[in-house]
Amino acid sequence: MAPSAPSGSISTASSPSSATSTSTTAAVASTSEAARAGAILTIDLAAIAANWRTLRDRAGPAACAAVVKADAYGLGAARVAPALAVAGCRSFVVATLDEAIALRGVLPEGTEVICLGGLPADSEGEFQRHAVTPVLNHLGEVERWRVFARWRGTPYPAVIHIDTGMNRLGLGPDELDRLATEPDRLDGLTVRLWMSHLACAEADSPMNAAQLAAFRAALARLPAAPASLANSSGLFLGSDYRFDLARPGCALYGVNPTPGRPNPMSGVIRLDARVLQVRNVDSPMTVGYGATHRVAGSGKVATVAVGYADGYARTLSGRGHVHVGGAAAPVVGRISMDLITVDISHLPDGAVVPNAFVELIGPSRPVDTVAEEGGTIGYEILTALGRRYHRVYTGGAAEGL
Numbered sequence: 338m339a340p341s342a343p344s345g346s347i348s349t350a351s352s353p354s355s356a357t358s359t360s361t362t363a364a365v366a367s368t369s370e371a372a373r374a375g376a377i378l379t380i381d382l383a384a385i386a387a388n389w390r391t392l393r394d395r396a397g398p399a400a401c402a403a404v405v406k407a408d409a410y411g412l413g414a415a416r417v418a419p420a421l422a423v424a425g426c427r428s429f430v431v432a433t434l435d436e437a438i439a440l441r442g443v444l445p446e447g448t449e450v451i452c453l454g455g456l457p458a459d460s461e462g463e464f465q466r467h468a469v470t471p472v473l474n475h476l477g478e479v480e481r482w483r484v485f486a487r488w489r490g491t492p493y494p495a496v497i498h499i500d501t502g503m504n505r506l507g508l509g510p511d512e513l514d515r516l517a518t519e520p521d522r523l524d525g526l527t528v529r530l531w532m533s534h535l536a537c538a539e540a541d542s543p544m545n546a547a548q549l550a551a552f553r554a555a556l557a558r559l560p561a562a563p564a565s566l567a568n569s570s571g572l573f574l575g576s577d578y579r580f581d582l583a584r585p586g587c588a589l590y591g592v593n594p595t596p597g598r599p600n601p602m603s604g605v606i607r608l609d610a611r612v613l614q615v616r617n618v619d620s621p622m623t624v625g626y627g628a629t630h631r632v633a634g635s636g637k638v639a640t641v642a643v644g645y646a647d648g649y650a651r652t653l654s655g656r657g658h659v660h661v662g663g664a665a666a667p668v669v670g671r672i673s674m675d676l677i678t679v680d681i682s683h684l685p686d687g688a689v690v691p692n693a694f695v696e697l698i699g700p701s702r703p704v705d706t707v708a709e710e711g712g713t714i715g716y717e718i719l720t721a722l723g724r725r726y727h728r729v730y731t732g733g734a735a736e737g738l
């Protein structure tokens with residue numbers, strides 16, 4: 338009853354070089370780590386690369402970066418970024434300097450690493466040593482990077498973030514005025530990009546046009562340089578939003594950048610967890626902590642080896658579903674640290690047995706559906722994916738890895 342996994346060559350996370358042509362979860366499970374794993378997370382590198390090509394084509398003639406912060410949204414930047422580089426991506430975006438340094442170790446020459454989180458105190462030397470381009474989020478950072486570049490006698494690149502409505506990071510209106518009227522503040526720097534970020538790109542919101550207008554007005558006052566505005570959803574707002582470099586993240590990993598409309602991206606992960614026990618239950622029994630689920634009549638409950646310690650959101654308690662035996666089955670009772678309980682009363686006896694796998698996320702349970710059931714967003718489901726899963730990467734051979 339184990340669901341079939343995506344076909345294609347596979348390699349396990351623990352032995353990335355051991356790619357084989359084996360093609361099913363059952364075959365994966367023949368390796369000892371997988372055989373004892375409670376849950377198996379399969380990540381399709383070819384699908385991520387295909388999604389990047391789709392976004393690149395949509396971005397054109399603008400270039401297309403890949404946002405791989407937060408360990409490539411939980412999927413493993415050390416595997417994802419090289420696959421994207423082989424696909425042709427040349428610009429990679431992370432949040433922290435440590436993420437950037439780690440990325441440098443796996444990316445080929447000729448790629449650019451942009452770090453969103455600004456210029457932490459005394460970090461200039463590390464940015465320079467690892468050839469990481471900082472996103473400068475206020476004039477103090479612009480000044481420190483400029484002083485460093487002048488001291489080194491080299492015009493280092495910088496991305497400068499203009500806030501057009503997020504009120505989070507970036508130069509606000511006062512700082513923009515000062516930079517526009519005192520452009521010598523940029524002497525000794527190469528502005529690689531003027532950047533801004535959309536607050537409501539996934540929605541049909543007047544904020545989008547307002548931010549676009551504010552960004553254009555800012556660019557008109559600043560020295561000419563390439564510009565970047567669109568994230569994944571921004572790429573679907575129209576060509577006005579594309580500028581010179583698009584910065585998609587979530588869509589690479591299969592999250593729908595156009596909520597409410599069909600998902601133009603391919604699914605990238607599947608998460609299968611093992612059934613540990615199948616129990617017969619009957620009224621007036623209850624299931625799980627807090628006895629929140631009352632059994633209505635005679636039925637069956639499968640206990641599955643995944644829990645909130647694996648990032649399976651506790652908010653899915655009594656709301657989520659898994660796919661098993663060819664049908665959806667509801668998660669009943671509270672999600673525990675290591676276990677969930679699933680009502681399989683509607684399935685024939687023997688359809689779900691111990692050691693079978695249920696699909697938690699995958700073709701039958703897209704990440705956006707799981708997120709909606711859990712009252713959250715696909716980003717959070719992905720970045721919470723746990724460290725205990727046995728990870729399997731497929732599609733590496735297709736990417737020449």
Ligand SMILES: Cc1ncc(COP(=O)(O)O)c(C=O)c1O
Nearest residue numbers: 404534568569584585586587588
């Ligand atoms: C500045 C910036 N650019 C691009 C992205 C990528 O956004 P998305 O994952 O929605 O494509 C993010 C993500 O948070 C971001 O903070």
